[in-house]
Amino acid sequence: MMKRKWMRPLITTVFYIALAVFLTIYLINVDWSVFRNIQPQPAFLAVALVAALGYRYWQTFIWITVLRGLGAHGVRMTADLTHVYAKSWLGRYIPGTAPWILGKIYFASQHGISRAKLAVGSLLEAAIQIAVLLLISSITLLFDPRLDVLGSGVRVIMIVVIIGCVVGLLPPVFNAAMGLAFRILRRPAIGAENRVGWRTILTAVLQYAVGALISGAFLFFVAKAFFPALPWTDAPYVVAAGNLAGAASMLAVFAPGGVGVREGVQLLLLGVVLPGGIAALVAVSTRLTGIVADFVFFGITWISRRVGSGGANPPQPADPIEPEPS
Numbered sequence: 001m002m003k004r005k006w007m008r009p010l011i012t013t014v015f016y017i018a019l020a021v022f023l024t025i026y027l028i029n030v031d032w033s034v035f036r037n038i039q040p041q042p043a044f045l046a047v048a049l050v051a052a053l054g055y056r057y058w059q060t061f062i063w064i065t066v067l068r069g070l071g072a073h074g075v076r077m078t079a080d081l082t083h084v085y086a087k088s089w090l091g092r093y094i095p096g097t098a099p100w101i102l103g104k105i106y107f108a109s110q111h112g113i114s115r116a117k118l119a120v121g122s123l124l125e126a127a128i129q130i131a132v133l134l135l136i137s138s139i140t141l142l143f144d145p146r147l148d149v150l151g152s153g154v155r156v157i158m159i160v161v162i163i164g165c166v167v168g169l170l171p172p173v174f175n176a177a178m179g180l181a182f183r184i185l186r187r188p189a190i191g192a193e194n195r196v197g198w199r200t201i202l203t204a205v206l207q208y209a210v211g212a213l214i215s216g217a218f219l220f221f222v223a224k225a226f227f228p229a230l231p232w233t234d235a236p237y238v239v240a241a242g243n244l245a246g247a248a249s250m251l252a253v254f255a256p257g258g259v260g261v262r263e264g265v266q267l268l269l270l271g272v273v274l275p276g277g278i279a280a281l282v283a284v285s286t287r288l289t290g291i292v293a294d295f296v297f298f299g300i301t302w303i304s305r306r307v308g309s310g311g312a313n314p315p316q317p318a319d320p321i322e323p324e325p326s
Contacts, residue, residue: 018094018099038226040226040285041225041226041228042225044221044224044225045221045225045289047221048219048221048222048289049292049296051214051215051221052218052290052293053293053296053297053300054214055211055214055215055218056085056089057082058207058210058211058214059085059089059129059211060077060082061207062125062204062208063104063122064076064077064081065207066121066124066128066204067113067121069199069203069204070117070121070196070200071117071194072113072114072117072121075113079304079305081108081111082301083298084103084107084108085301086297086298086300086301087107088100088103088104089294089297090295091103100126101122101126104118105118105119105122114194116190116191119182119187120178120190120194120195123178124174124196124201124204126250127168127169127174128169128201129208129211129247129250131205132165132211132212133208133212133215133244133246134161134165134247136209136240136243137212137216137240137242137243137244137247138158138159138161139162140237140239141158141237141240141241141244141269142155142159142162144240146237146272146273169201169205171195171197175190175195175196178196212239212243215242216239216240216242217239217242218286218289218290219238219242219245219266219282220239220242222285222289223238223270223274226278226281226285227278227282230274234273237269237273241265241269241270244265245261245262245265245266245269246262248261248262248265249261249262249265263283263284264283266279266283266286267279267283
């Protein structure tokens with residue numbers, strides 16, 4: 001017990017130090033000269049920021065819904081768990097997807113939630129988020145003639161992606177993948193009570209389908225802020241481009257926060273509807289606005305946790321926390 005009390009503040013401190021280091025490296029390398037003599041429309045940037053914040057709260061709600069679908073009774077969207085998600089979401093800026101997912105498992109387990117359910121639920125929420133963003137964006141862009149500028153092979157890749165996402169979300173396939181992951185990590189086998197069913201997956205898929213509209217709208221309004229002439233009829237294309245770039249950045253485990261990957265996909269796709277210089281400006285601005293949204297989200301949840309009741313979730317007798325390996 002003494003070891004765990006000593007390790008918790010250490011892990012949290014290391015998490016924040018790593019976050020500060022990689023964010024600083026990114027901000028130092030931003031080409032700030034692209035903003036010279038540029039006056040964005042503040043109203044559109046404000047709407048983009050609201051969309052980004054709304055998407056983060058929606059993600060948290062889906063995560064809680066998934067945990068409840070796995071049988072984590074008593075779990076609700078409290079100030080504590082919303083702050084856990086906000087804190088863990090910042091982990092994306094540390095290289096690898098693991099800090100984002102492991103953060104949810106580690107920090108939420110301190111509120112009495114089963115680590116087994118957190119592991120399955122957090123991986124499922126992340127997988128569904130990526131799969132749905134890829135699925136919807138690929139379907140939208142697949143039938144857009146403007147995609148021809150990228151070559152015919154891109155459509156074949158998107159068809160493969162669509163099939164892969166659908167197959168990967170089938171409960172038997174997902175449960176098998178989770179079982180393999182647990183064996184590789186030398187963790188106890190997943191019990192039947194922690195396996196994912198159709199209802200949990202379909203609910204999360206539908207919820208993230210709504211989330212895809214919110215997430216993609218963020219990029220569209222950032223683009224409108226710097227290029228007001230962008231037609232509203234191009235919104236479906238830009239929304240799809242934003243979702244595809246977001247999913248690609250989460251898959252790019254080698255880059256902190258998908259830095260470079262997200263901007264590259266956006267630049268490639270936005271170049272079809274925006275002048276080249278503006279497309280590059282929007283790609284950089286989207287990243288910077290997203291960072292602001294992440295820290296505003298973190299700040300709001302931190303304040304809410306401090307001033308509100310935000311009661312911690314009580315331990316669940318029917319599904320106790322698994323003991324730490326010796």
